[in-house]
Structure formats: structure tokens, C-alpha cells
Amino acid sequence: MAAKLKGNLVVAQSGGPTAVINASLAGVAQEGLVHGEVITGVFGALHGIEGILYEQLIDLGKERPSTLTLLRKTPSSALGSCRHKVTTDDYDTILKVFKAHNIRYFFYIGGNDSMDTAHRVDQLAADAGYELRCMGVPKTIDNDLDFTDHCPGYGSVSRWIASSVRDAGLDTEAIGVVDKVKVIEIMGRNAGWITAASALARDHEGAAPHLIYLPERPVYWDKLFNDVQKVYDRLGYCVLTICEGAKGPDGKPLAASTRSIDVDAFGHAQMGGVADLLCREIAANVKLKARFDKPGTIQRVSIALQSKTDQEEAYLVGQMAVRHALAGVSDKMVTLVRESNEPYHCTTGLADLDKVANAEKLMPADFINEAGNDVTEKFVEYALPLIGAPLPKYAYFKKVALPKHLG
Amino acid sequence: MAAKLKGNLVVAQSGGPTAVINASLAGVAQEGLVHGEVITGVFGALHGIEGILYEQLIDLGKERPSTLTLLRKTPSSALGSCRHKVTTDDYDTILKVFKAHNIRYFFYIGGNDSMDTAHRVDQLAADAGYELRCMGVPKTIDNDLDFTDHCPGYGSVSRWIASSVRDAGLDTEAIGVVDKVKVIEIMGRNAGWITAASALARDHEGAAPHLIYLPERPVYWDKLFNDVQKVYDRLGYCVLTICEGAKGPDGKPLAASTRSIDVDAFGHAQMGGVADLLCREIAANVKLKARFDKPGTIQRVSIALQSKTDQEEAYLVGQMAVRHALAGVSDKMVTLVRESNEPYHCTTGLADLDKVANAEKLMPADFINEAGNDVTEKFVEYALPLIGAPLPKYAYFKKVALPKHLG
Numbered sequence: 001m002a003a004k005l006k007g008n009l010v011v012a013q014s015g016g017p018t019a020v021i022n023a024s025l026a027g028v029a030q031e032g033l034v035h036g037e038v039i040t041g042v043f044g045a046l047h048g049i050e051g052i053l054y055e056q057l058i059d060l061g062k063e064r065p066s067t068l069t070l071l072r073k074t075p076s077s078a079l080g081s082c083r084h085k086v087t088t089d090d091y092d093t094i095l096k097v098f099k100a101h102n103i104r105y106f107f108y109i110g111g112n113d114s115m116d117t118a119h120r121v122d123q124l125a126a127d128a129g130y131e132l133r134c135m136g137v138p139k140t141i142d143n144d145l146d147f148t149d150h151c152p153g154y155g156s157v158s159r160w161i162a163s164s165v166r167d168a169g170l171d172t173e174a175i176g177v178v179d180k181v182k183v184i185e186i187m188g189r190n191a192g193w194i195t196a197a198s199a200l201a202r203d204h205e206g207a208a209p210h211l212i213y214l215p216e217r218p219v220y221w222d223k224l225f226n227d228v229q230k231v232y233d234r235l236g237y238c239v240l241t242i243c244e245g246a247k248g249p250d251g252k253p254l255a256a257s258t259r260s261i262d263v264d265a266f267g268h269a270q271m272g273g274v275a276d277l278l279c280r281e282i283a284a285n286v287k288l289k290a291r292f293d294k295p296g297t298i299q300r301v302s303i304a305l306q307s308k309t310d311q312e313e314a315y316l317v318g319q320m321a322v323r324h325a326l327a328g329v330s331d332k333m334v335t336l337v338r339e340s341n342e343p344y345h346c347t348t349g350l351a352d353l354d355k356v357a358n359a360e361k362l363m364p365a366d367f368i369n370e371a372g373n374d375v376t377e378k379f380v381e382y383a384l385p386l387i388g389a390p391l392p393k394y395a396y397f398k399k400v401a402l403p404k405h406l407g
Numbered sequence: 408m409a410a411k412l413k414g415n416l417v418v419a420q421s422g423g424p425t426a427v428i429n430a431s432l433a434g435v436a437q438e439g440l441v442h443g444e445v446i447t448g449v450f451g452a453l454h455g456i457e458g459i460l461y462e463q464l465i466d467l468g469k470e471r472p473s474t475l476t477l478l479r480k481t482p483s484s485a486l487g488s489c490r491h492k493v494t495t496d497d498y499d500t501i502l503k504v505f506k507a508h509n510i511r512y513f514f515y516i517g518g519n520d521s522m523d524t525a526h527r528v529d530q531l532a533a534d535a536g537y538e539l540r541c542m543g544v545p546k547t548i549d550n551d552l553d554f555t556d557h558c559p560g561y562g563s564v565s566r567w568i569a570s571s572v573r574d575a576g577l578d579t580e581a582i583g584v585v586d587k588v589k590v591i592e593i594m595g596r597n598a599g600w601i602t603a604a605s606a607l608a609r610d611h612e613g614a615a616p617h618l619i620y621l622p623e624r625p626v627y628w629d630k631l632f633n634d635v636q637k638v639y640d641r642l643g644y645c646v647l648t649i650c651e652g653a654k655g656p657d658g659k660p661l662a663a664s665t666r667s668i669d670v671d672a673f674g675h676a677q678m679g680g681v682a683d684l685l686c687r688e689i690a691a692n693v694k695l696k697a698r699f700d701k702p703g704t705i706q707r708v709s710i711a712l713q714s715k716t717d718q719e720e721a722y723l724v725g726q727m728a729v730r731h732a733l734a735g736v737s738d739k740m741v742t743l744v745r746e747s748n749e750p751y752h753c754t755t756g757l758a759d760l761d762k763v764a765n766a767e768k769l770m771p772a773d774f775i776n777e778a779g780n781d782v783t784e785k786f787v788e789y790a791l792p793l794i795g796a797p798l799p800k801y802a803y804f805k806k807v808a809l810p811k812h813l814g
Contacts, residue, residue: 016578016582022802046806047584055814058808058809062805063804067802067803069802073799073801073802074801074802075578075801076577076578076580076581077581078581078803078804079581080580081582081584082582082584083584097813100812100813101812163710163711164709167482167705168703168704168705168708170424170481171423171424171704171707171708172704173483173487174483174487174488175423175424175488177454177457177487177489177490178488178489178490178671179704184705261690261695261696273683276680283669289668289677291669291677291704292701293702293704293705294700294701294702294703295700295701295702295703296575296698296700296701296702297578297700298571298574298702300578301577301578302570303570303799304570304711304712305711392480393477394477394480394482394710395429395474395476395478395480395481396474396485397467397470397474398469398474399453400465400466400469401464401465401466402450402462402464402465405462405504405508406507407462
């Protein structure tokens with residue numbers, strides 16, 4: 001075991017906020033504060049790596065303990081977030097700031113880009129002979145990080161999607177005589193994990209969603225129109241979910257912003273608009289009135305539908321990151337390892353930051369049905385435990401019909 | 408007191424589903440079943456008035472008691488809904504069906520149009536000398552029925568909006584360095600009640616929403632751009648809510664579907680698209696990246712964010728409708744009467760169906776601020792008790808800054 005490295009700790013949050021990224025922050029901060037003999041200060045950087053670059057650091061040890069505990073049930077990123085593409089000059093600045101504040105422990109909570117940043121900081125410190133422990137803490141609703149069974153944030157967005165699509169599906173089941181087709185646009189660029197979670201909404205015969213379109217499979221318009229028509233013929237209405245990053249046969253997104261202002265530092269255009277497009281195409285080609293729900297950022301930060309399992313795991317990966325760093329580990333991300341599915345149980349492991357940084361985990365082929373318009377039972381078995389407690393049961397009528405006396 | 412009228416009861420649901428319209432159904436059905444010596448059968452009509460026209464009636468007495476109880480926590484319209492414009496011929500058919508099934512009690516759960524239908528049925532029966540008790544049970548998320556303090560359904564949609572706008576607001580507060588403006592599109596045609604409820608999201612200094620645009624006040628583009636710029640200059644980001652029915656100075660909706668397929672039986676075009684329009688205009692004129700959330704139907708049927716107060720009142724108005732009908736009352740809608748605000752307490756009253764049918768209650772002037780871009784404290788006092796228990800508290804950092812050692 002490595003000798004205890006004495007110094008300060010800094011933690012930062014990056015990328016899109018989630019319902020549980022603050023639970024990971026609580027895990028890092030509370031575990032850090034336990035080890036006062038080694039970790040002399042527990043600091044937070046405001047707005048991710050920018051908080052380090054601009055020296056905007058706050059003392060988390062000065063916050064009330066109850067505030068840190070309440071973080072588990074506080075959505076979004078309490079330290080603020082960023083999507084900053086770190087330059088070579090930036091890395092030099094980061095190291096300067098770390099030295100100036102005697103930062104010896106750095107925890108970056110985020111997705112691929114953040115793992116890349118953390119890895120580079122680790123390398124730079126090693127090259128400069130500055131002893132530093134850099135740990136990645138996984139966070140992304142997209143669930144697209146490799147080397148981990150799933151990502152904190154995914155269980156909660158999945159619970160939101162399952163619950164909301166179930167409710168909105170019942171809405172269309174009731175009023176489908178008027179609003180015949182409902183399209184629900186769900187977040188995701190290349191990976192359909194979140195959209196796939198809409199399958200967890202199904203709790204009765206004929207339940208929504210009836211069709212699920214993922215970016216892992218191309219959307220062929222004629223096939224989609226035919227899919228919708230068939231569902232409509234069977235039920236009299238149709239509810240479909242589609243990933244905002246859904247792609248055509250040419251591999252290009254069906255809809256993305258064309259405004260230059262909507263391109264981020266990483267060159268990604270803002271997704272969105274596919275549901276609106278689908279409604280127009282369905283109205284024109286299937287001749288059915290269609291409307292869409294596009295919950296947008298609301299889906300990813302709901303505390304009311306936070307998954308308790310997700311919250312606990314998010315806390316755990318933060319906590320374990322600190323424990324590993326204290327034991328001498330660096331340049332690693334804490335992973336979730338599923339030990340069993342019934343009962344569901346996860347432990348943690350470790351993965352190399354650079355490997356995580358360069359991988360994007362899409363939905364595997366056996367999680368998607370052959371027609372490319374639904375998921376498989378295998379996906380449902382994978383995803384169901386992640387949303388925490390089962391969704392509450394609803395009342396469904398037997399509908400014992402009275403005999404008709406007229407006509 | 409009128410002599411007891413013996414016969415069957417039929418209940419139907421109409422218009423857009425809500426989180427509590429089934430609670431009203433439970434109130435009618437369970438109260439109806441208590442009076443078996445007078446109410447010989449408790450039936451439900453499928454898909455509103457269409458279920459009567461087409462004789463699609465089910466026996467609610469054959470459902471499990473636990474199913475009826477669970478209706479209180481089941482969203483959407485368990486009997487199915489409709490937006491059927493009733494013709495003169497239809498009214499004759501309705502009366503024929505009522506006679507054929509010895510229906511003596513008719514309960515219609517819905518908004519203005521449903522109250523109009525119930526009133527006409529009542530008149531027709533009276534003209535034909537057929538003894539019938541017709542009662543309206545209020546339901547609309549729009550909260551635009553007059554003669555009642557508020558409408559069942561409004562408290563729950565308000566809780567959803569308050570909670571979701573708070574969470575989505577924290578999202579932008581965290582990532583506003585990238586996504587600078589967020590526009591949230593909220594349901595409503597002429598009345599801004601639901602959009603106004605977004606003000607209940609505010610729980611800390613600078614909290615979202617920073618601007619609220621209601622259909623009761625015209626949107627002037629230059630003024631809106633200026634409003635957004637000012638918020639952005641102050642906070643570095645901006646979250647605004649806007650009603651899908653928001654209107655320009657010419658009184659016309661800023662955005663509504665132009666597809667003929669989207670016009671309903673009452674001649675109303677499908678609202679929607681105003682947030683998308685705003686994002687484009689803000690990007691072009693204020694030069695800020697803007698994205699939108701358009702939760703659509705998801706906002707109106709969420710059980711996770713159902714207001715318990717709303718649920719109880721929805722049940723109560725259904726139950727009271729039966730009690731009044733048994734006591735000889737007809738051609739009335741049960742209303743909610745606020746007896747006190749601290750502590751909040753409502754009882755019920757009665758209003759004439761034809762008066763309710765012909766009135767649309769918009770937000771009063773003293774609920775809207777002078778600039779026309781926010782609500783007043785008076786509105787907050789009115790709306791807050793309706794969402795039930797206070798929203799859970801979140802953790803906010805004191806943010807004790809470390810001294811800067813560099814630059």
C-alpha cells in the first residue's frame with residue numbers, strides 16, 4: 001500500500017446535469033471529510049474544469065453536514081457544470097492551480113470527455129513529478145460509458161421515462177379517438193439507452209409505447225409509416241418513442257439544429273426536432289393527426305422520479321473513488337459491476353481512464369428486436385432493476401359490457 | 408326534499424385526461440354504489456358521450472372495490488374520453504339510450520363543453536317529461552371554469568409544472584455557460600393558469616423561471632428580447648416559460664398548427680410550436696443559444712406528481728354530485744368554494760350548468776404583473792395550496808470561496 005499522500009482534495013462536475021450527480025458529489029465530499037488526517041481540505045471547483053482554470057474554488061468543509069446529505073436528493077449539478085474543451089495551455093494552468101492549493105486528490109464526475117480530461121491531468125502531473133491522484137466518477141444519463149455495467153444517472157432518467165411514457169400512453173389510450181398518434185422525443189445522440197427505457201412503461205395488454213426507434217438502427221420512412229398504420233389498425237391509436245439522435249439510412253440524424261450558434265465546443269450540433277418532423281410526415285403520409293411531447297432537459301433532473309438504486313450507486317462510486325485514491329490508485333474510473341440480477345446487486349470495480357475516454361457503448365444487437373422498432377426482453381431484464389422500486393400499480397377495468405338494447 | 412328517484416346511474420369522462428379525473432370517477436362510482444336501494448346500477452360510458460350514443464356501457468358494480476379505490480391514483484381517463492360535438496340527432500339518441508337502460512342519473516366529468524352537453528341533456532329530458540338528474544363534475548387542467556374557486560386537475564398539473572420547472576431551472580443554472588436560454592412551453596389556449604404555476608418553482612434567490620409569458624398579455628418581440636437580455640446580463644443564463652397559446656399584439660396565437668388535420672370538432676387548431684419559434688427568434692435577435700422543453704401531455708397526467716389536495720377534491724366533487732342528485736338537484740355543476748387559505752380549506756357549492764358552459768375564466772388582472780412578463784404574489788397565494796404538500800427542500804451551497812493564489 002502506498003504511503004498516505006497528504007494534501008487537499010478538489011471535486012468537479014461536468015457535462016449534462018442529472019438527478020444523481022449531486023449524490024456522487026456527496027459521496028466524494030463526505031468520504032473526503034472523514035479522512036481529515038490525510039485530506040486536509042475538501043474543495044469544490046465551480047463549473048467543472050473551468051473552476052480550476054479560473055481558480056473558482058469553494059470550501060465544502062464549510063458547508064453544513066445536512067447540506068451535504070441533502071445533496072443526494074438535489075437535482076442538477078450543485079457546483080455548476082461545463083462543456084469546456086481543455087487546451088494544452090489549460091493543462092499547464094490546471095497544474096499550477098493544483099500546486100498553488102496543494103491539491104493532491106482530483107475527482108472528476110462526468111462522461112467520456114471528463115474521463116479524458118482527468119486522464120490527461122494525471123499524465124501531466126506524473127510527467128512533472130507532481131504527486132497527484134486523479135479519479136473519474138462516472139455520470140451520464142446516456143449510459144454510453146464502457147467498462148461499467150451502467151452509468152449513474154441512467155436509472156433515474158429511465159424511471160422518469162418509464163413513468164412518464166406510461167402516463168402519456170394512458171392519455172392517448174383515452175383520447176386517441178381525437179389525438180391518434182403521439183410521438184415522444186427522448187434524449188440521446190448515438191446511443192438509444194434512454195429511449196429504450198420507454199419499454200419499461202408497459203404494464204398491460206396493448207400498453208404504450210407501441211414502437212421504439214433507436215439511433216442504432218436506421219429509420220426507413222416507408223417502414224415507419226407502415227409500422228404506425230399497423231398499430232393504428234389494431235388499437236385505434238399509436239404511441240411511439242424516438243431518440244432525438246435517430247438516423248436515416250445515410251447515417252445522418254433525421255433532425256438536428258442547423259444554427260451555427262447551436263454547435264458546442266466539441267463540434268456537436270444540438271439534437272432535437274425529430275418528433276416535430278415525424279408528426280408532419282405521419283400527418284402527410286399516414287393521414288393521422290399526430291402530436292408530440294419533447295420533455296427535453298426535464299427528463300434528466302427529476303427528483304420526484306429519482307431512482308433510489310441509482311442514487312445509492314451514485315453515492316457509492318463517489319465514495320469508492322476517494323477510498324481507492326487514498327489507497328494509492330490513480331488514473332482510474334470507478335465502475336459498477338452487476339453481481340446478480342435476482343436479487344439485483346452491484347459492487348464496484350476500476351477501469352483505466354484512457355480506455356473509458358475512447359469508448360462509446362451503444363445498445364448491443366441482442367437488446368434490439370429484429371425489425372428495429374422495439375427492444376428485446378433481454379434489455380428489459382437489464383434495465384428494470386436500475387429504476388429502483390417497481391412503478392406503482394394502476395387500476396384497469398375488466399369492462400363488463402351491458403347488453404345493447406338498441407341498434 | 409324530492410321523492411327518491413329509482414333507476415340506474417351512468418357516468419362519463421370527457422376532454423383532455425388529467426391526473427385526477429379518475430378520482431372524480433371513483434367518487435361518483437363509490438358513492439353511487441352506497442345507495443343501492445335507489446341507484447339500482449352504476450354504469451360507465453366508454454369514451455364520453457360517444458359511449459352513450461353507441462350504447463357502449465360497462466357495469467362498474469362488477470369491478471373489484473379495490474380497483475375503484477385505486478382509480479384515485481390512476482392517471483388519464485379510465486373510461487376513455489372524447490371531444491365529440493353533440494348534434495341535435497345525437498340528443499334524441501341519448502334520451503333513447505337513457506330510457507332503454509332506465510338511466511335516471513347522469514354524471515358528466517369535464518370542462519365547458521361537457522357542461523353544455525349535460526345541460527342540454529337535462530333540458531331535453533325535462534321537455535320530454537323523462538325524469539332525469541344531470542350533474543356536472545368539473546375537470547380541467549386549464550382551470551378556466553367560472554363559478555368555482557379552481558378546477559380539479561389544476562392542482563396536479565401545477566405541482567408537475569412547479570417541480571419540473573424548478574428542476575429544469577437548476578439544470579440551466581448549472582450548464583447555462585453552454586445552454587444559455589431555456590424556453591419551457593406549457594399547455595393552455597386562452598388562459599395562462601398552468602403557465603403561471605411555473606412561478607411556484609422559485610425557492611431561492613435568482614431561481615427560475617425568470618420570465619413568464621401568458622396568453623392574457625400580448626407578446627411584443629422587442630420587449631421579449633430585451634427581457635431575455637436583461638436576465639442574461641444579470642445571471643448569465645435565462646429560463647422562461649411561455650403558454651403554447653401565447654398571442655401577439657394582433658391577438659392571434661404566435662404559433663399553432665396550420666395543418667387542417669389538426670383542427671378538432673370544435674374548430675380549435677392544435678396549439679404548439681411557440682417554444683421552437685422563440686428559440687429561433689432569440690438565437691437570431693439576442694444571439695444566445697436557446698433550447699426548449701415541451702413536455703406536452705406528460706404534464707397533465709403524472710401520478711408521481713399528483714397533488715394530494717387535488718386528488719381529494721376531485722373525489723369530493725364526484726361524491727357530492729351523487730349526493731346532490733339523490734337529494735333532487737339537477738342541471739348543476741358541483742363547485743369548489745375556498746373557505747380559508749391559512750389553513751387552506753375548501754367546501755363545495757353548486758352552479759348552473761348553462762352559466763358554467765358559457766364562461767371562460769382567464770387570469771384576473773391582479774394576478775399578472777404590470778410588465779406582462781410575470782405573475783404577482785397574489786397569484787402565488789392563490790395557487791400554492793392547490794399543489795398539496797410543499798415541494799421537498801433542496802441543498803444550496805453557501806459557497807465559501809477560497810482565496811485566489813494566482814492571477
